[in-house]
Amino acid sequence: MSNTPLAASDAPAAPSGGAASGTPAFSPLYQQIKGLILQSLQAGEWKPGEAIPSEMELAARFRVSQGTVRKAIDELAAENLVMRRQGKGTFVATHAEQHVQYRFLKLLPDTGDARVEGPAQRRIIDCKRVRASAEVARALALRTGDPVIQARRVLAFSGTPTILEDIWLPGQAFKGLTAQQMGSYPGPTYAMFEIDFGVRMVRAEEKIRAVLPDADQATLLDVTTATPLLSVERIAYTYNDVPMELRRGLYRTDTHHYRNALS
Amino acid sequence: MSNTPLAASDAPAAPSGGAASGTPAFSPLYQQIKGLILQSLQAGEWKPGEAIPSEMELAARFRVSQGTVRKAIDELAAENLVMRRQGKGTFVATHAEQHVQYRFLKLLPDTGDARVEGPAQRRIIDCKRVRASAEVARALALRTGDPVIQARRVLAFSGTPTILEDIWLPGQAFKGLTAQQMGSYPGPTYAMFEIDFGVRMVRAEEKIRAVLPDADQATLLDVTTATPLLSVERIAYTYNDVPMELRRGLYRTDTHHYRNALS
DNA sequence: AAGTGGTCTAGACCACAAC
DNA sequence: TTGTGGTCTAGACCACTTG
Numbered sequence: 001m002s003n004t005p006l007a008a009s010d011a012p013a014a015p016s017g018g019a020a021s022g023t024p025a026f027s028p029l030y031q032q033i034k035g036l037i038l039q040s041l042q043a044g045e046w047k048p049g050e051a052i053p054s055e056m057e058l059a060a061r062f063r064v065s066q067g068t069v070r071k072a073i074d075e076l077a078a079e080n081l082v083m084r085r086q087g088k089g090t091f092v093a094t095h096a097e098q099h100v101q102y103r104f105l106k107l108l109p110d111t112g113d114a115r116v117e118g119p120a121q122r123r124i125i126d127c128k129r130v131r132a133s134a135e136v137a138r139a140l141a142l143r144t145g146d147p148v149i150q151a152r153r154v155l156a157f158s159g160t161p162t163i164l165e166d167i168w169l170p171g172q173a174f175k176g177l178t179a180q181q182m183g184s185y186p187g188p189t190y191a192m193f194e195i196d197f198g199v200r201m202v203r204a205e206e207k208i209r210a211v212l213p214d215a216d217q218a219t220l221l222d223v224t225t226a227t228p229l230l231s232v233e234r235i236a237y238t239y240n241d242v243p244m245e246l247r248r249g250l251y252r253t254d255t256h257h258y259r260n261a262l263s
Numbered sequence: 264m265s266n267t268p269l270a271a272s273d274a275p276a277a278p279s280g281g282a283a284s285g286t287p288a289f290s291p292l293y294q295q296i297k298g299l300i301l302q303s304l305q306a307g308e309w310k311p312g313e314a315i316p317s318e319m320e321l322a323a324r325f326r327v328s329q330g331t332v333r334k335a336i337d338e339l340a341a342e343n344l345v346m347r348r349q350g351k352g353t354f355v356a357t358h359a360e361q362h363v364q365y366r367f368l369k370l371l372p373d374t375g376d377a378r379v380e381g382p383a384q385r386r387i388i389d390c391k392r393v394r395a396s397a398e399v400a401r402a403l404a405l406r407t408g409d410p411v412i413q414a415r416r417v418l419a420f421s422g423t424p425t426i427l428e429d430i431w432l433p434g435q436a437f438k439g440l441t442a443q444q445m446g447s448y449p450g451p452t453y454a455m456f457e458i459d460f461g462v463r464m465v466r467a468e469e470k471i472r473a474v475l476p477d478a479d480q481a482t483l484l485d486v487t488t489a490t491p492l493l494s495v496e497r498i499a500y501t502y503n504d505v506p507m508e509l510r511r512g513l514y515r516t517d518t519h520h521y522r523n524a525l526s
Numbered sequence: 527a528a529g530t531g532g533t534c535t536a537g538a539c540c541a542c543a544a545c
Numbered sequence: 546t547t548g549t550g551g552t553c554t555a556g557a558c559c560a561c562t563t564g
Contacts, residue, residue: 026560028533054549065535070550078341080526086550087542104525203526209516210473210491228473228491234525253472260523262367262467262497263343289541291552317530328554333531349531350561533559540552 033062034072041081041092042239048094048194052082055090081202095190095201102188104204104236107163107256120155120163125220127151127179129171136168139235139246147171151182154220161221162256164213168246173199190236199244204236208258217250230258296325297335304344304355305502311357311457315345318353344465358453358464365451367467367499370426370519383418383426388483390414390442392434399431402498402509410434414445417483424484425519427476431509436462453499462507467499471521480513493521 037058046052055073059066073090076082080103084090095103101119109117130150137144148171155163169177174197185192193199211231218225230251238244251258300321309315318336322329336353339345343366346354358366364382372380393413400407411431418426432440437460448455456462474494481488493514501507514521 028559030533051549056549067536068534071533073550084550085543087544087548089549106523106525203524206523206525208471208493208521208523210493210514211516212489212491226475226489228475230471230473230493251473253474258471260369260469260471262369262469263465293552314530319530330555331553334552336531347531348562350529350563352530528562528564530562531560533557535557536555538552538554541550543547543549545547 029064030068030071030075033058033064033069034075036062037072037076038081038239044198046092048092048200049097051089051091079203094194095188096194098188104190104201104234106258106260107251108259109157109256117157120157121159122183123154123156123161124179124183125152125154127177127182132168136246140168140170140243142170149174149177151177151179153182157256160252160255162252164217164220164250166248170244173197173244200238201236201244202238204234207233209233211250213250221250221252223252227252227254229253232258292327293331293334293338296321296327296332297338299325300335300339301344301502307461309355311355311463312360314352314354342466357457358451359457361451367453367464367497369521369523370514371522372420372519380420383420384422385446386417386419386424387442387446388415388417390440390445395431399509403431403433403506405433412437412440414440414442416445420519423515423518425515427480427483427513429511433507436460436507463501464499464507465501467497470496472496474513476513484513484515486515490515490517492516495521 037052040046040052052058053061055066055069058069058073062069073082073084077084077090080093082090083093128150129147132140132142132144132146132148134144136142136148137146140148142148149167149169151165151167151169153165153167154161155165174193177197181192181196182189190201193201209231210228213221213223213225213227213229215225217229218227221227221229223229230249230253232247232249232251234245234247234249235243236245236247300315303309303315315321316324318329318332321332321336325332336345336347340347340353343356346356348354391413392410395403395405395407395409395411397407399405399411400409403411405411411434414428414430414432416428416430417424418428437456440460444455444459445452453464456464472494473491476484476486476488476490476492478488480492481490484490484492486492493512493516495510495512495514497508497510497512498506499508499510
């Protein structure tokens, strides 16, 4: 078969892209296929937790070999966008029934007994509509003054308040989010975002500092204002690197620690 | 060709492993090839920075197809153990001429201008032979009282002391390490470990907390004892998950932050 | 021109899950 | 038994680097 796939409804453009401009911008076929699958994911053609079509079906749809589709899916799986299960199929990743709950939370109890810790108790302090400050607007790629939803909550482990979080969400996408919703949903908040708002967090970046809490923060975490805390500023992104959440966490690290693997 | 490679000097065992014991312990061919390449890397058959044999050569040596070798190398490259360069070959990864210097250091200046920051000024405070405490011994998989080398140093950026590190190394492997060596080597310390001691750090794990410094630490970092600092406890591993370094870092986060990407 | 890694294909067979 | 992802092969061709 020719390297250039035939024209078809879903078929990709010829692999060798690039017009008269400077760089050839060569893009391999499997990357183009990956992009097409990504578009379908983004468009919601397959919902979180559902199976996507089999490799053979996708190969037929895109007029390429199974191996090419496989390599595209390999990369999506490596980025945690889909999940493969031998004998069953490939499924759209979700924060709900994830192998690890709380995929983005790297705070673990100091005791080696990882994840024997029960789910956190949540206490919603606040949840209101506000206007974006310059800083919040920049983080969420909005304009200063745009409507945002701001929430504050405390997570406690076995009765000890351990995490204080301030969360900012674009008002547009999260219209109608209530404190009730934030507090009552069982399971990860990001799962609730998927189900109730169709917003899927795909990756995140964190900036970590050591800080001292102000009086309010100290009270909520049941520590003194002289207790050093971990400040974790997270920006979470959906598809296409669109920021959809700014989250400032204050972590107590007297019985927990932030764990990171380097390679 | 048969799925079972022929017996040869370097040829892997039959792909379907497992004797009469419980689990079949099936291991795909490419994993076995990966293991064999790993052994050669560990044995020093190819030095850091050198090229390993081409895929065709390895395929011939192991009596498998090029595609199988490719998949094995793919995984090694994903783990940063080797580095592929199209048209040139596959090279043993090194901390020396790494694309990013300081592969394991995630502290960045707050200014978005990443890595415009010059190299850190190093000041060795101390470097001596001591006996392992219970804690150090556990981290390095030694016995309490075994000889270890302990070093303390301060890293400064543009004149501001920013990182205070205490480092413990197994005395066995690092016999003869001097303060002179720690201070005078240009480039990453891990590169010096490779060249002078043949020890290659392959991955690491960090536990991060917020702490207050004691008087000594505060003095060395030019802060007060009320200044919250990031405590970064790192264990670095060579091949086969053998721990070879314990490092406790104190980071000032007034002009820098610890950056982490989640996916 | 020769050698390397990178892409793409087509087909065979294996392991796993569900019916 | 059927269908899924997973492995393995063999061969063709492309892109990049070096001589």
